[in-house]
Amino acid sequence: MNKFIFVSGGVCSSLGKGVAASSLGALLEGRGLNVRMVKCDPYINVDAGTMSPYQHGEVYVTDDGAETDLDLGNYARFTSGLLSRTNSITTGQVYDSVIRKEREGRYLGRCVQVIPHITDEIKSRILAASREDPDTDVVIVEIGGTVGDIESIPFLEAARQLIHESGKTNAISVHLTLIPEVAGGELKTKPTQHSVKAMQEQGIQPDVLICRAPVMLDEPTRRKIALFTNMAPDAVFTSYDVDTTIYEIPLIFFEQKLDQVVLKRLGVESRHANLAPWYSMMERFKTRRGKVRIGIVGKYMDLHDSYKSVYEALFHAGLACGVEVELVKIDSSRLEGSDSPENVLGAGGEAEINGILVPGGFGQRGINGMVRAAAWARENKVPYFGICLGMQIMVIDWGRNILGWEDADSTEFNQDTKYPVISLLEEQVDVKNYGGTMRLGKSESVAEGGSRILAAYGEKSISERHRHRYEFSNKYRKEMSESGLLLTAFTPDGSLVECTEWPEHPWGLGVQFHPEFKSKPTAASPLFRDFIAAARDRKQVR
Numbered sequence: 001m002n003k004f005i006f007v008s009g010g011v012c013s014s015l016g017k018g019v020a021a022s023s024l025g026a027l028l029e030g031r032g033l034n035v036r037m038v039k040c041d042p043y044i045n046v047d048a049g050t051m052s053p054y055q056h057g058e059v060y061v062t063d064d065g066a067e068t069d070l071d072l073g074n075y076a077r078f079t080s081g082l083l084s085r086t087n088s089i090t091t092g093q094v095y096d097s098v099i100r101k102e103r104e105g106r107y108l109g110r111c112v113q114v115i116p117h118i119t120d121e122i123k124s125r126i127l128a129a130s131r132e133d134p135d136t137d138v139v140i141v142e143i144g145g146t147v148g149d150i151e152s153i154p155f156l157e158a159a160r161q162l163i164h165e166s167g168k169t170n171a172i173s174v175h176l177t178l179i180p181e182v183a184g185g186e187l188k189t190k191p192t193q194h195s196v197k198a199m200q201e202q203g204i205q206p207d208v209l210i211c212r213a214p215v216m217l218d219e220p221t222r223r224k225i226a227l228f229t230n231m232a233p234d235a236v237f238t239s240y241d242v243d244t245t246i247y248e249i250p251l252i253f254f255e256q257k258l259d260q261v262v263l264k265r266l267g268v269e270s271r272h273a274n275l276a277p278w279y280s281m282m283e284r285f286k287t288r289r290g291k292v293r294i295g296i297v298g299k300y301m302d303l304h305d306s307y308k309s310v311y312e313a314l315f316h317a318g319l320a321c322g323v324e325v326e327l328v329k330i331d332s333s334r335l336e337g338s339d340s341p342e343n344v345l346g347a348g349g350e351a352e353i354n355g356i357l358v359p360g361g362f363g364q365r366g367i368n369g370m371v372r373a374a375a376w377a378r379e380n381k382v383p384y385f386g387i388c389l390g391m392q393i394m395v396i397d398w399g400r401n402i403l404g405w406e407d408a409d410s411t412e413f414n415q416d417t418k419y420p421v422i423s424l425l426e427e428q429v430d431v432k433n434y435g436g437t438m439r440l441g442k443s444e445s446v447a448e449g450g451s452r453i454l455a456a457y458g459e460k461s462i463s464e465r466h467r468h469r470y471e472f473s474n475k476y477r478k479e480m481s482e483s484g485l486l487l488t489a490f491t492p493d494g495s496l497v498e499c500t501e502w503p504e505h506p507w508g509l510g511v512q513f514h515p516e517f518k519s520k521p522t523a524a525s526p527l528f529r530d531f532i533a534a535a536r537d538r539k540q541v542r
């Protein structure tokens with residue numbers, strides 16, 4: 001039977017609940033357990049696919065094509081258990097299926113209510129996730145929001161019931177709170193006491209408390225918290241602010257024996273802990289030498305979370321290449337006016353960057369600035385990495401500036417262009433619904449011999465995830481490649497272009513898929529790694 005750990009949060013949001021849950025997952029994997037991470041999101045959207053990256057941050061895509069909350073990206077970076085559609089449960093999905101069943105008459109005339117029908121649906125989804133991979137030992141269920149939120153109540157109630165039904169050693173509650181510091185440097189435990197009370201009002205006595213605090217809590221403070229919250233003092237942990245990297249948090253928890261306490265509570269025999277990959281990753285972090293500056297030329301620059309996986313993957317690549325990667329965020333629309341790319345990006349310019357990355361995106365705004373940035377990188381032999389939209393931008397630049405097709409464009413941005421070098425897939429032409437209808441999820445690409453993409457992956461068959469509607473237009477394949485643009489990876493049937501590369505260039509490459517989703521601190525994405533290596537080498541040459 002699976003064990004369950006329910007992770008909830010209190011006092012306020014943005015305490016790092018996702019990172020705490022993932023770090024616990026990493027520790028349990030280090031103990032040889034198979035961990036499955038599940039996220040419950042109290043919002044009414046069915047999935048994150050229709051939410052604006054400006055407000056909600058990135059949409060994380062799973063192998064099976066679910067468009068999910070960005071917390072699943074944390075799970076993927078810290079743990080290695082199966083991630084699929086079932087790992088993400090939202091209020092929208094739950095109500096959607098309960099209402100469908102009601103319309104089908106499946107409740108046999110009963111009055112359909114939050115308890116038990118909504119909570120049963122939540123429970124059955126959590127149980128389905130726990131059974132999907134028969135090797136799963138522990139399911140960590142993160143409940144979004146904060147205890148006390150109206151929207152979270154059904155999820156906490158479902159957790160309460162599952163804890164009750166599973167028995168004490170099969171399901172536990174881990175609660176994350178804040179210990180704020182007031183003027184004079186004093187740490188205050190009262191909000192945490194209130195937060196645990198709020199949990200108790202929901203019928204859940206937390207078994208483990210993780211306190212987010214500026215510094216490590218001392219023994220008297222832990223004892224005081226334990227006394228007021230009905231906990232054992234050894235079950236009160238600190239997630240103190242780190243100035244290194246979030247990837248040190250598993251080790252910080254390990255030193256406090258979080259995994260031992262959790263295993264004991266779950267009645268799992270203690271086993272050898274292997275955290276070697278995490279320790280060697282931290283070693284690489286501490287021995288990085290020098291910096292490379294990477295210009296991210298995109299459109300969702302104000303919110304860091306909008307390109308979360310891309311930024312994390314750059315950090316991982318820095319670890320792999322022994323350099324610190326400094327992010328220079330450039331709103332592409334700035335490059336459309338009188339600011340020339342050279343002034344903004346070039347040597348002596350305001351950013352002096354060593355490489356350019358154009359990430360994914362939707363809609364017309366800022367596109368011409370991206371094309372100018374790509375042209376500048378191509379002409380000045382600056383390493384360039386285009387992801388999804390970033391590859392499409394490479395193709396538009398080639399059409400406009402090498403083939404002289406002035407209005408070359410994607411039909412996403414200009415329906416009337418004479419040269420639709422990027423256009424809609426046949427099957428997408430009649431799509432009217434926006435939710436979940438793009439080319440989504442894992443598929444295979446095959447790399448050509450002698451290409452940079454093959455050098456990066458080291459094998460011809462590449463499996464990465466997609467999230468887009470538009471494609472390289474096959475009717476321009478001949479002219480594009482005869483004029484020198486290298487088309488270096490295709491779908492297995494050869495029908496779609498998956499990678500473009502610049503000839504006679506240190507490293508200019510675009511892919512139609514999203515390699516950032518599979519990058520880990522302990523195993524950087526090969527393309528990110530080679531891009532950062534190229535940026536580092538170029539900086540050294542200069």
Ligand code: GLN
Pocket residue numbers: 359360361362363387388389390412467468469470471
């Ligand atoms: N807007 C482009 C498309 O739909 C690119 C999408 C992306 O970058 N994820 O094809």
